[in-house]
Amino acid sequence: FDGKNLPYAENIVNLLVIDSPRINVSRREILRVLVPNGVAIINGKKIIKPIPVDIDEWSHFEHGPENNAVAADTVVGPPRHLHWVAGPRWLRTHEEPTGITSMVTAGGRLFYTLDEGPIGNSDSRMPEQWSIIARDAFNGTQLWKIPLPDWGWQTWSSSFKETYKGYNWIKTGGLRTRNPSSYLKRMVADSERLYFTLGNTVPVSIIDAADGKVIAVCKGSDDPKKLILCNGVLCVQLSKAIVAYNAGDGSELWKKESSNINAFAAHGKSLVYETGGNQLHCIDLKTGDPLWDSILEVAGKLKISEDRVLSAAGSAMQLFSLTDGRSIWCKKNGRSSKSGKHRGCYIVDDTIWVGYMGDRYDLKTGEKLPSLEVKNLWRARSIIIAVIPTRPPAAISSAPWRGWSFLP
Numbered sequence: 491f492d493g494k495n496l497p498y499a500e501n502i503v504n505l506l507v508i509d510s511p512r513i514n515v516s517r518r519e520i521l522r523v524l525v526p527n528g529v530a531i532i533n534g535k536k537i538i539k540p541i542p543v544d545i546d547e548w549s550h551f552e553h554g555p556e557n558n559a560v561a562a563d564t565v566v567g568p569p570r571h572l573h574w575v576a577g578p579r580w581l582r583t584h585e586e587p588t589g590i591t592s593m594v595t596a597g598g599r600l601f602y603t604l605d606e607g608p609i610g611n612s613d614s615r616m617p618e619q620w621s622i623i624a625r626d627a628f629n630g631t632q633l634w635k636i637p638l639p640d641w642g643w644q645t646w647s648s649s650f651k652e653t654y655k656g657y658n659w660i661k662t663g664g665l666r667t668r669n670p671s672s673y674l675k676r677m678v679a680d681s682e683r684l685y686f687t688l689g690n691t692v693p694v695s696i697i698d699a700a701d702g703k704v705i706a707v708c709k710g711s712d713d714p715k716k717l718i719l720c721n722g723v724l725c726v727q728l729s730k731a732i733v734a735y736n737a738g739d740g741s742e743l744w745k746k747e748s749s750n751i752n753a754f755a756a757h758g759k760s761l762v763y764e765t766g767g768n769q770l771h772c773i774d775l776k777t778g779d780p781l782w783d784s785i786l787e788v789a790g791k792l793k794i795s796e797d798r799v800l801s802a803a804g805s806a807m808q809l810f811s812l813t814d815g816r817s818i819w820c821k822k823n824g825r826s827s828k829s830g831k832h833r834g835c836y837i838v839d840d841t842i843w844v845g846y847m848g849d850r851y852d853l854k855t856g857e858k859l860p861s862l863e864v865k866n867l868w869r870a871r872s873i874i875i876a877v878i879p880t881r882p883p884a885a886i887s888s889a890p891w892r893g894w895s896f897l898p
Contacts, residue, residue, distance in 0.1 A: 574630035597681030634702030744778030
């Protein structure tokens with residue numbers, strides 16, 4: 491410490507205390523080293539660093555309850571340096587399913603599941619050792635950890651366990667992608683609480699994000715397919731129902747039963763969900779009362795952008811008004827409406843991006859926009875190499891390249 495500049499990286503300190511009038515550090519320097527929401531006590535005066543408006547959270551698998559995997563973040567970009575590292579450096583092995591199944595971040599904290607079994611060994615006699623871990627998202631400090639003994643591939647189903655009992659894992663391939671898709675969507679968070687199933691088929695627990703203590707359990711939410719958190723309401727998709735709970739205490743608010751719920755999303759005071767492949771329903775998020783119903787001509791993934799609901803199955807799409815359910819436009823392709831259902835779809839401002847090849851559509855009209863696809867990333871070009879001696883020729887050793895610099 492030189493008396494002026496604090497010897498810490500930016501966004502790394504949780505608490506800074508200065509108790510001497512002789513130490514004069516600028517407010518700007520103090521805020522530089524503090525994490526957002528970090529606290530400084532300067533000669534009895536308290537300073538709290540605000541959360542920057544240009545960073546965003548990722549509280550759901552697809553960013554938020556709208557299912558639109560696009561962050562409103564202008565800080566994220568190409569890496570410039572390493573900020574922090576938390577072990578283990580390696581997952582267990584690539585023969586088994588991946589050792590991280592779920593991850594979200596909210597309130598300056600990072601939450602994820604991790605298999606901490608022996609590295610590099612897939613022997614079935616050394617089973618998985620799963621935990622859910624919470625860290626400070628800005629400096630990596632571990633805040634708490636909860637063991638998950640009933641998690642991972644060995645708990646999926648009896649048929650799966652029998653299939654791979656005593657199996658030679660070295661001969662397997664691609665099992666790292668075999669985690670159930672519901673694992674990705676079972677974890678959501680806000681600045682105060684984490685919502686997660688502390689086991690494979692157990693109900694959802696409401697967990698204090700600061701200390702990891704279980705606040706409540708949402709009864710009747712066993713083995714969920716997906717969680718959505720919106721405006722203080724936790725919505726749980728089960729195999730044959732959607733159940734809504736008070737996000738603070740886990741009390742049940744309402745329940746909608748159906749044998750074929752395929753997709754759902756929420757925004758503001760509304761929740762929309764699809765049944766039967768041709769029905770779109772909108773209900774009040776807090777009461778479950780019906781608001782409107784519409785006919786789906788394109789059944790796909792549901793995404794909400796402000797006051798519009800998009801059902802997308804690849805390049806086949808249909809847009810609805812979230813206010814009254816009116817179909818604004820419908821775009822079908824020559825194939826089945828479900829073709830391309832698993833292609834990525836993202837809404838950025840008033841543009842729909844489909845897949846990873848630059849297909850773009852106008853959100854207001856459904857018209858296709860000019861593609862940004864690059865046909866050929868590589869092209870022939872001339873390269874000039876300048877060879878500059880860095881020492882006089884007499885000083886060059888027997889190795890002909892020593893003492894020379896090669897500059898493109």
